[in-house]
Amino acid sequence: MPCVNNISPHYSAGMRTLLRPTGFVDSPFGHDGKVARLAGGLSWFAMVELIGIDGNRRVSAELLPVAEIEKRFDNDLERQWTTLTSAGAPLSLGERTVRLDQPQVMAILNVTPDSFSDGGQFPDASSAAEAGADMMANGAAIVDVGGESTRPGAKPVWEGDEIERIAPVIRQLAAAGAAVSADTRKSDVMTAALEAGARMINDVSALTYDDRAAEVIAAAGVPLVVMHHKGAPETMQDDPRYDDVLVEVYLWLEERVATAEAAGISRDKILIDPGFGFGKNVAHNLELMNGLALFHSLGCPVVVGASRKRTIGALSGEAPVDRRLGGSIAFALKAAEQGAHIVRAHDVFETVQAFRVWRGLRDQALTPRV
Numbered sequence: 001m002p003c004v005n006n007i008s009p010h011y012s013a014g015m016r017t018l019l020r021p022t023g024f025v026d027s028p029f030g031h032d033g034k035v036a037r038l039a040g041g042l043s044w045f046a047m048v049e050l051i052g053i054d055g056n057r058r059v060s061a062e063l064l065p066v067a068e069i070e071k072r073f074d075n076d077l078e079r080q081w082t083t084l085t086s087a088g089a090p091l092s093l094g095e096r097t098v099r100l101d102q103p104q105v106m107a108i109l110n111v112t113p114d115s116f117s118d119g120g121q122f123p124d125a126s127s128a129a130e131a132g133a134d135m136m137a138n139g140a141a142i143v144d145v146g147g148e149s150t151r152p153g154a155k156p157v158w159e160g161d162e163i164e165r166i167a168p169v170i171r172q173l174a175a176a177g178a179a180v181s182a183d184t185r186k187s188d189v190m191t192a193a194l195e196a197g198a199r200m201i202n203d204v205s206a207l208t209y210d211d212r213a214a215e216v217i218a219a220a221g222v223p224l225v226v227m228h229h230k231g232a233p234e235t236m237q238d239d240p241r242y243d244d245v246l247v248e249v250y251l252w253l254e255e256r257v258a259t260a261e262a263a264g265i266s267r268d269k270i271l272i273d274p275g276f277g278f279g280k281n282v283a284h285n286l287e288l289m290n291g292l293a294l295f296h297s298l299g300c301p302v303v304v305g306a307s308r309k310r311t312i313g314a315l316s317g318e319a320p321v322d323r324r325l326g327g328s329i330a331f332a333l334k335a336a337e338q339g340a341h342i343v344r345a346h347d348v349f350e351t352v353q354a355f356r357v358w359r360g361l362r363d364q365a366l367t368p369r370v
Helices: 066-072 075-084 125-137 159-175 187-196 213-220 245-262 282-290 292-298 310-314 325-337 348-365
Strands: 015-025 044-054 057-065 091-093 096-098 104-110 142-146 180-183 201-203 224-227 270-273 342-345
Touching: 015 057, 015 075, 015 292, 044 066, 057 066, 057 245, 066 075, 075 292, 104 125, 104 348, 125 142, 125 159, 142 159, 159 180, 159 187, 180 187, 187 201, 187 213, 201 213, 213 245, 224 245, 245 270, 245 282, 245 292, 282 292, 282 310, 282 325, 310 325, 325 342, 325 348, 342 348
Parallel strands: 104 142, 104 342, 142 180, 180 201, 201 224, 224 270
Antiparallel strands: 015 044, 044 057, 091 096
16 A cells, blocks of 8 residues: 555644554444444454544543544544555556555565574575575565664674675566565665665665665655664664654654655655664564554555564563564564554565465455355
8 A cells, every 4th residue: 555645744743633443343244334444455443542642642542433433533633544544556566566455475585694583594696586586486575685784783784795795686586576675774775776676675764874865766766665763773772762652653654754755755655664673672562563553544555574573582481583483473463453564574484374364364254144
């Protein structure tokens, strides 16, 4: 669902009301006027939480049935409602089209020596490209290729080294027909990746790291993922604090979407990611996942990356990275339930399988009874 084009959001830090869909139901049948479809996907909801905010924090919360929401409309609430209940067009990545009416998997392909989960596993570009091709064969819609680790404590990588790592891999994957995203925050790396065949940019800095990044992306006309973060990778996990993490991340992403659009990036090319684990502790991450449906009122496809993250280990006896599959699947399904459009995953086969079972359940629920 590309960003809805008719949005004129408010960015002031004063009193506002935000809408969070909740009360999810299996099927709309028999509930005419009592349920609404979330972001053109396969989830329906019967309740909406009206969250009153003042500055960066919640000051009130009220649950309201969907059937009564129109009685409370002002211009901003009507805009939010229209946005979070609207379907958008598929995502275009060059010759590949990615439908967003159901959750899709973005495969994580790190060609780095030091990524937290899979760094250093590929001896050369060909083996990395082969792994990416296997991910596509296992059902990934997009392969996200990264050459710089942004794990907590990671140091920046010189652009030349990053390009040398990712460009040959992207070139081989693109030549094989894959839809490729480049996971980078540097304009020169973006340029090289696009020349090699990438058709999407995933910027974990949300255009805050490199002043030229927006110009490169706008000129290329490719989709962009803007991700929330707090602090640089070197220090982002040093006691991160928020007044209200759900509200602060929402407002921050709202501002970054507006900034990207003002820089010439078409609004229908912007996706948002709440940045699970980027300057957030375990409680922050869980709160964001529980409140994920709120972000649909920003009108952009929602991307979630919780695969193998430390929160899973913290909730399971400090399980090491290679024993976090179950938690990764749990987060992926929680995201799908709340209408996430794209989920980043290391374990592609297992995540796609989980989504196919989830889709089977949804299809059965949405089959009218005779």
